[in-house]
Amino acid sequence: MSDKPICKSRRDAMKMMLGGFAAIPVINLVGLGNVQASDLPPVDPATNPIAIALKYVHDATESERESYNRPGAPANEQTCANCAFDMASEGEWRPCSLFPGMAIHENGWCTSWALKS
Structure with missing residues (x-):
């Protein structure tokens, strides 16, 4: 030593x-x-407590995004694909910093949506 x-x-x-x-x-x-999003299980909007609290849906057209009036983009253009919490730039299913260990759909939406810079 x-x-x-x-x-x-x-x-x-x-x-x-x-x-x-x-x-x-x-x-x-x-x-x-x-971490590959293909290895992550998708978020279940019906049973996941975070998804329920954030009103996450796999299809943004089925969401209440017009009533939340999130700044940054018109409501009809807000999806997970252009959200700041989306951790990937391509792919149908992507990791999200709000749902650790799970994948979100690129056309999804939740009340925490924020415009990606």
Whole structure:
């Protein structure tokens, strides 16, 4: 064993932190950080408590989006595909940050809809 302390100076501490931050993109390249929406089960709007509270529906035309008047886009253009909480840019079923571990439909809608920037 070594008698040297792990970090004896601020410079050594910074080197260790930067090395740790540099490892994050490598982990994503390996694929450990990727979740595919096709692997996620779809949200069940009838039984999921979050979906019920947010009035989530798979088909936005069946929603009450006109009565909520969410800013950012006309109500008839609001879908999960152009929502800020949608975590994918393509695909019929997508991961959503509001429904961890589940997939939403690209044509869905909920009361938390916010325009994607």
